[in-house]
Amino acid sequence: MDSASASASAPDEISFLSLGMLVLDELHLPNGQVLRDDIGGSGAWSMLGARIAMGHRDAQKVGSFIVAGHDFPESAIQVVRGLGVTLGIIFDPTRESTRGKLVYHDKAFNSRSSGARYASSFPLFITVLTGHVDKTFEYLTEPLQPTPAQLPRNLLAARAFHMLLPPEAVLAQVPELLSRRQAAGIRESPFIVWEPLPWKCTPENLDAHKEACKLVSVFSPNHLELLGLFGSAKPNSTDGPNDDGAKSQQAVIKKCASELFDGVADGAWQGMLVVRSAEMGCFAKSAAGGGLSNTFRPYHVDQKAVVDATGAGNAFLGALAASLGIVAQKKDSSGQATQQQDMMAAAPVVGDAVLLAEAIVRASVVASFAIEQIGFPNRTLVKGVERWNGDTFVRRYETKADAIFGGVSDSCDFT
Template identity: 35%
Template structure:
């Protein structure tokens, strides 16, 4: 539906919609594959939304947005704000896989990316959302979170401070940026890098292989640097490290670390393409946190959301995500979690 309602929105992602061209050896290129952080975060949110219109969706596009892409976005049933700039092309990327295992890959923008900011929410009901997902550099967070709070206060002064989740831009994860990361962390409730991005902050070459508990233990120790420095306005926010096949790890000050495994084990034949799974995880995490207010539960929601992104190339189409599928998988995953060996620790 178009954004013409004043009802409360659960969450809005300030990421991007990117149309990818995907190339693999000995195969024809795939064109106009819907990608981008915003679209996968929105998938995770929609999986657990009783009413899709409770999910906000901001799409910034250019003059060349294909009708089939626009129709797919509209079919999601979210509260949509779609803004087209006739002077620009839409955000497009080139994703090249080195082989047919969906492992090593390269990505580059082939058009200048159209990036979202809080100004894009001004005058819309999306600005009233309970939660926001940011995807950006620490200096952008330092600028844009106060901007968001100011615009929100001007439009709806009666609303409480929103829940803010920050997914760092991968290229910003360098050791020289750590001071800016600490400053930005004070403005958000959750910071969530993936394991490779987080390792890059500390000159730790994680590589591409999973080594289970040893990796998780090192991630936990490094994460405490940020947790002890303080996340969120009161210092009690959360670091969520998305560790691919090793699951996800949540750290909070003066609390045990919490870990949940990935929904699919490493090497599962149902895993087709990991692109977007981390973004979908965060959409699920936010939905779980808003519903349950519990970190461990939110991680379970995230794991289930990521599983839907893994099963095909690109975003699953609306017709392939049946109503109730997220809830069904969540119950099954919770049952599996009762026997998990590595959950909370001191």
């Protein structure tokens, strides 16, 4: 492989890096319009989420690592560079770039039918149906997945990582990542936020997911993936008949989440489970800081603001990973050192429930920008003020977060 890594002006410290893929999407809209080489994929969206959370003054602390084929367009590179992030890119002249086809079947681009169908002819992927399908996605080329072994040192030293992987890859790549960091003299344990592959979230893979969780700081399935791990049924439930109402669905989500967390924690795991549930918000559970078990409503309660939820979950997790680093620095500056672990184990989340809640709120605000349009939100910078879709992250966080999300409580209710 030929490679070109980050520029010489890159900062000494990288706060965030995604090990997800940047996918060149071919978008087929209901009106017949086709958009080509649109930037997508978990790597792109989680990078964008971290970038919004960090702000333009710290843009270079956000890393973007791309494994590109011989056909990777310069226009896509310029879009990433235009965000001011630290870019690392490896070119494989023998391969085509990762390309996908995303077809929208419904003129109403919203999350009311939030399911998606994933399909591919490649052995690594299978077809999965989740919920009411309004869009379909398939890979057009064999995916080029970044690995820790490919990272240059500056990106290897990132404070936080986002991964979209099956559990067996987590069990292999997290130790590899930590071992390479140790060999490079990087002593600090990183925050690792893991997003599972939808088609791997089946009951026969539940134990594998529990084992992989023990190596990461945050495990974050969406509610459909969580339910898939339990066969879409109440685990060990003695409750009455399940109706199809929202309250019943929320109760099932909470029950599955609690059982998964308890099965992983076993008194030892200091990580956090975050279940992303679209318009229902997210449910977070952690043993750190005396325990966090709380529900956070989405920023956009009115679903009329939702145009297309594609990429919102990735953006949320990128922002969450970056924000964990931010709130950990707050704790460091207050004289309370963050806990360190053996280098072959992932770092725990911050041991403070209030700071964990702050990180989740920041991520939820970032996700609000991802769902207001198809593709990336519009960015402008006027007199040093950065706006996304005409609004600022700071304004949304400061004026809306407290009223919408509230504080940390012992309540697990979806409200």
